[in-house]
Amino acid sequence: MTTMTVRDAAAVSPLTPRPRRRRRRGGDHAGPVAYVLLVVTSFLFLAPFYYMIVAASRPMSEMNQFPPPLTPGGGLWRNILSAWDAQPLGLAIWNSLLVSSIITVATVLFCTLSGYAFAKQQFAGKKALFAVTVGTMMIPPTLGIVPLYQVMAALDLTGKLSAVVLPSLVTAFGVFFMRQYLIQTLPDELIEAARVDGATSLRTVWSIVLPIARPGMAVLAMLTFMAAWNDFFWPVIALVSSNPTVQVALKNLGSGYVPDQAIIMAGTLVGTLPVVVVFVLLGRQIVSGIMAGAVKG
């Protein structure tokens, strides 16, 4: 349902006023113990990805040996093709791309506009409306699932991708995130100057707010895309197995009574790869994006 879980709100949580951050000039350097601990934990965090590749590249019979093999075999392609036969993976990837892209574009657009209004404009009821917005982040997404399903059934949308897209077009987290971003980066004087020059509000948004908001929008876009791609609960309920997203297809792949582990892992690898590629390419920006809201007080 909500593609952005309430967890993500933590990214911008500690916004209570606090002393300005001081640059750590001569902060402590890590000792050998710290390095060892970090290397070990990094290994623990990354090892399952490696295991995924190993298990996806060997037939099930080899994975069933004890001890389990620790190096990749040569059967990756064959396993991927089998997974492709077991579940409509091509359709699932296409569906996920479509759903995630629409959600991302809409969320970034709507959240930037709302964030701008809450950050920089005066209007009656602003405080109350913003409090409501933040408050909605605390509502567990499962609470409204049954009626949401009813709504979608009444609209004849169950099983269709629009049932997944519609409830996720905007998130309270995104509104909050963009508000914080614009408070930090958009000078009031620019908006006032535009108004003196006779620019309408929409014109101001188009030529001043959006260009300045772009880095924040990029971070929100990455987080939204990842969350939408990985969304599980609502798509599993709303979609049918003949028209799945990647996560629904993976769930179906893993639901057999005698599951073929090699095929499951091959499918998992295919379904995980797009997000991991995005993550490896843009990891630094995602890391700083998650930290940004929290650091800026």
Added chain:
Amino acid sequence: MAVDTPPRASRTDVAVGHAPRSEPPLGLRSRLFRLEAKAAPYLYISPFFLLFVAFGLFPLVWTAWISLNDFKLGTPMVFVGLENYRWLFASPEFYNSLWRTITIGILSTVPQLMLALGLAHLLNYQMVVRNFFRISMLMPYATSVAASTLVFAQLFGRDNGFFNWVLSWVGIDAVDWRNGDLTAQIAIAVIVTWRWTGYNALIYLAGMQSISQDLYEAAALDGASKWQQFRHVTLPGLRPTILFTVVVSTIGATQLFGEPLLFGNGQANGGALGQYQTLGLFMYQQGWDYFELGRAATIAWVTFVLVVGLVLLNTGIARWRTRDRKAVR
């Protein structure tokens, strides 16, 4: 940016200037111009509120009504009053899933947040390749519930699983993770912890970096050891951050659904004995396996009340635990 105060608004009006209020006949153009400026903010926030009312608020309220009805998928609703609640509180499955939700929640949240705190402390050091460490710790966050559970389900396999192989080095016999009571819960807690520890560590790291360095210097001058500095400077400074992660993890723990579903090969019973049946899974089972949507709505409401209670309890505990006795800040 402390300009965001009411006086500024009037200053803007003066600055706009070309139509002082005393001058009565405003041209249509400038009246439209003003109207547009007044209406624009509402236009900007309307998508959020329209979508929220349709797909957030309405379902939320309607859930309460459904919970008072006997409602099977495809049949009309029949009002039954509190019958669903009576059924729920008489159901052993409910108490089982309630208990499992709490134990799995504790098993995953407590180690997760403690590890995250320690990791954040390590990541806060100056070092080479710190970006590599940060990114690798966030990698699990990029993985879906489905992918991570399917991988760990194999790692926790009884006859050929990787973890049992490692345990065999120290002479521990093969553990039947899935069918054991506590072991299945530990396995699920490990999956949750793996996915969310790095994320929480980054949140803590951001909080740590905003604590003023002066406080550490002052504490060091007073002869405080590293551990004392951690306890009396870092922990109080992180208090809002810790409170938030506690709230958020508590909500996350009560929503657990994908992990137990896929750990059980897609069966919604949460294991042969319901040993990892969570409230989220129980709700799904009633609603979409048995088509008892009225009962599912009832479970949703009871879960919500439980979440609110747990959040209040946990924030109380976290507040008490991070209270700074010497009031450094």
